[in-house]
Amino acid sequence: MLAIDSLRVAYGQSEVLHGINIDVAPGEILAIMGRNGMGKTTLMKALMGIAKSTAGAIRLDGSDIAGLRSHERVARGVGYVPQGRMIFPTMSVEENIQTGLTVTGEKDVPCDIYELFPVLLEMKRRKGGNLSGGQQQQLAIARALACRPKVLLLDEPTEGIQPSIILEMARTLKKIRDQRSLSIIVSEQVLSFALDIADRVLVLENGEVVHAEDRASVDEAKVASFLSV
């Protein structure tokens, strides 16, 4: 599905990711764990074409997308839910989701999206900026799903969200994966959430993958030790 091959990313002179290799299978949920500043967001941005990679390849279904611009990657099937949600604050909920329809050419928000997030249907005329943090997170996911991605990137979706909602989000994400058979890459610091949804867990430290393990055989204490300061 998605194959990341010796990907290097630098901001100006300072290299942040030093050759990342990751393979994601179709329908797989991959959790990328790592403490603050270890390069999770940078990896997501590089996959999205927001941070420029200096070397390496990103192959989606076999073709390299590393040279493409963001909107072209979306058209190829990469959906992005950034850290901090980044919804369009002065646009209505409905309009926010519609922006995701640009590459599909659809006019109306597909109803399966409102089925996943009923609260968005209730609030579809409200301004995005006036939603609560949790609702904005749902909106950002809905917007990314609107472009019918093959791979969904979620950057710290649990940040600033209360535990009961986190549980529900895990359920929703698994449902999305099952319904649409897409792959999900989710960056996380909350171990319980990652273990709840992921098929595989991977630890990023100082721009390198230092640990990778299947969920079934994961050594919780070991992963936790990577995350503690």
Add this chain to the structure above:
Amino acid sequence: MFGDYTLGQLGSIFVMQGFAGLILFSVFLLMALGLAIIFGQMGVINMAHGEFMILGAYMTYLTSKLFEAWAPGLLAGYFFFAMILAFLASAALGALVEWALISRLYKRPLDTMLATWGLSLMLQQVYRSVFGAREVGVDLPPWMLGSWQATDSIEIPINGMFVMALTLLITIGVAILMYKSRWGQQVRAVVQNRVMAGAVGINTERVDRATFALGCGIAGVAGSAFTMVGSTGPTAGQLYIVDSFLVVVFGGAQSLIGTIASAFTISQSRSTLEFFTSGSMAQVATLIGVVIILMIRPQGLFATKVRR
């Protein structure tokens, strides 16, 4: 200065000067609309906006001459063709400039200001070489020349009403385009968060080019309207650019209603004051008024109130 007139006369003067200012209002509104769209979209202050307007004015002049020479029977309707041609010419030049200049100076607002200022000088020279340094004017078709006798002391020029009606139509059209169309949605998304707009699949470069072209095209239409109040020369755009900036700032960038209200206030106060004092006094008085109001409301007359 009001002392020499009776109350009834004053009323008529205000109404008539008000309507005389309609064309000025239209020019300001269209210019400011284009400037505000471009500034809102890409943070570019287009110093050459006046020259885009003058391109529209020259196109209008050319159309009138062409109609005179080849289709004198249709002369009455030349203005409609002229406006369309003015829009297309200025929009095409705008798209070219965006591609050749602006898109290369992306994220460097000072450089774009300098570059567009340089562009304005270049365009002025081009106009001088092509159309000559002498100012040219258009002959209005007869049906536009008269005025409508509202009461025995109030006359309203027909061309003023016509141009204002067209301007309001264009303004409404732009509002619908921005707030009801999918393209407008993309524009607003790019305005709010350019990076994120790209990451949801919007081709931000294409949106930029189209927006810049639209803003310049509207300036071209302003140039068409301008031919009715002034004569067209290579540097005539310079006289309008400052006032147009004033309209944008005064109205509060990003607010359509604000832009309309501010274009109206500024053009009306200029036109009314011009009757009682000289032209430059009117300009100074208007400017002082605007500065005072901006000191009280730095965000402009109307600013959008939304949590960000």
